[in-house]
Amino acid sequence: MSQVRLYRPPVSLTWWLRKPSYLVFMLRELSSVFIAWFVAYLLMLVYAVGSGPGAYRDFLDLSANPALVVLNVIALAFVLLHTVTWFGLAPKAMVIRLGALRVPPNVILAAHYGAWLVVSAVVAWVVLR
Amino acid sequence: MPESITMEVWRYRPERESEPTWDSYEVPLRKEWAVLDGLNHIKDQLDGTLSYRWSCRMGICGSCGMTVNGEPKLGCSTFLTDYAPGPVRVEPLHNFPVIRDLVVEMGDFMAKLPTVKPWLVGDDEPDEDTEYRQTPVEMDDYKRYSMCINCMLCYAACPVYALDPEFIGPAAIALAQRYNLDSRDAGAEDRRDVLASAEGVWACTFVGECSVACPKDVDPAGAIQRYKLTAANKAVRDLLLPRGAR
Ligand code: SF4
Numbered sequence: 566m567s568q569v570r571l572y573r574p575p576v577s578l579t580w581w582l583r584k585p586s587y588l589v590f591m592l593r594e595l596s597s598v599f600i601a602w603f604v605a606y607l608l609m610l611v612y613a614v615g616s617g618p619g620a621y622r623d624f625l626d627l628s629a630n631p632a633l634v635v636l637n638v639i640a641l642a643f644v645l646l647h648t649v650t651w652f653g654l655a656p657k658a659m660v661i662r663l664g665a666l667r668v669p670p671n672v673i674l675a676a677h678y679g680a681w682l683v684v685s686a687v688v689a690w691v692v693l694r
Numbered sequence: 695m696p697e698s699i700t701m702e703v704w705r706y707r708p709e710r711e712s713e714p715t716w717d718s719y720e721v722p723l724r725k726e727w728a729v730l731d732g733l734n735h736i737k738d739q740l741d742g743t744l745s746y747r748w749s750c751r752m753g754i755c756g757s758c759g760m761t762v763n764g765e766p767k768l769g770c771s772t773f774l775t776d777y778a779p780g781p782v783r784v785e786p787l788h789n790f791p792v793i794r795d796l797v798v799e800m801g802d803f804m805a806k807l808p809t810v811k812p813w814l815v816g817d818d819e820p821d822e823d824t825e826y827r828q829t830p831v832e833m834d835d836y837k838r839y840s841m842c843i844n845c846m847l848c849y850a851a852c853p854v855y856a857l858d859p860e861f862i863g864p865a866a867i868a869l870a871q872r873y874n875l876d877s878r879d880a881g882a883e884d885r886r887d888v889l890a891s892a893e894g895v896w897a898c899t900f901v902g903e904c905s906v907a908c909p910k911d912v913d914p915a916g917a918i919q920r921y922k923l924t925a926a927n928k929a930v931r932d933l934l935l936p937r938g939a940r
């Protein structure tokens with residue numbers, strides 16, 4: 566094979582705009598940055614709560630800053646994208662059999678959304694109580 | 695229906711040109727003609743220098759993978775009338791080096807495939823008159839993955855493979871699962887090092903285009919996600935359980 570001059574087509578810089586699924590792939594890769602931000606933000610909250618009322622008040626003031634609100638809204642959108650696409654692949658990964666029958670993929674998907682709802686409700690109850 | 699359709703074919707002849715070019719041909723548009731029939735017409739009647747691969751012309755051999763209007767397709771199962779009034783643009787499969795015209799170099803896949811041991815691995819050789827019994831339910835577990843024809847459409851559709859050529863790729867993983875999930879096989883542990891590596895299932899970020907492209911409904915994306923769960927389970931067990939209980 567060594568005498569053959571192979572042509573290697575270059576990968577274009579905008580390949581990810583060619584298909585919606587490629588774009589979603591890039592957005593999901595990007596979403597990891599925002600997930601990291603939410604983790605950092607949560608740690609900041611925990612730290613502020615642990616450091617007393619003054620620090621907590623400062624944290625709330627910081628959070629009310631319009632720039633931070635915008636950042637958090639964008640981050641929330643990315644985290645939701647991440648979650649929805651993650652749930653979307655769960656039925657592919659989980660093949661559950663009951664005897665000879667396979668649990669249908671949409672049941673597995675519904676169970677994931679159900680669990681999400683329950684956890685969110687518990688968190689909301691703890692926060693708003 | 696018009697009488698003919700224009701086929702724009704990607705040409706690369708290494709002895710003539712260092713950059714690929716396009717050639718246009720008018721071919722008859724018939725309802726039973728696939729893209730491959732159009733190429734055969736070009737080769738027989740218009741331009742004998744055109745190179746491409748084909749054999750069975752019935753979606754079984756997997757040799758006629760090509761890019762038709764930007765999508766990876768089997769040339770023999772893609773009908774010209776679906777692209778009327780044209781033109782139809784035919785390119786080699788994406789993500790592979792090109793040898794000539796529509797002929798790509800698949801050596802990379804050929805090197806990766808044996809690393810996942812795509813054959814039945816036995817604990818010990820059965821004696822000659824042993825029958826391996828298998829129920830229909832057991833066969834259902836892997837049958838879908840056994841339909842792969844190595845056409846490489848899934849590799850052409852995969853952006854992860856384009857960006858990271860070390861990725862062992864959709865079909866190789868689906869074929870590994872074809873044996874992992876076979877009740878007669880005992881090789882899952884042997885395949886684990888390759889499958890559960892960074893170049894194995896963990897390189898996949900679930901774009902899902904491999905399963906869209908697959909002409910045999912193998913669902914390689916599903917095979918990969920399923921193995922991710924298996925690999926994660928195994929890793930946790932290795933960490934937590936004593937050797938005997940794994
Ligand atoms: S998994 Fe499907 S697309 Fe990929 S090589 Fe096999 S048959 Fe072709």
Ligand code: FES
Nearest residue numbers: 750751756758770
């Ligand atoms: S010629 Fe065999 S699959 Fe198309």
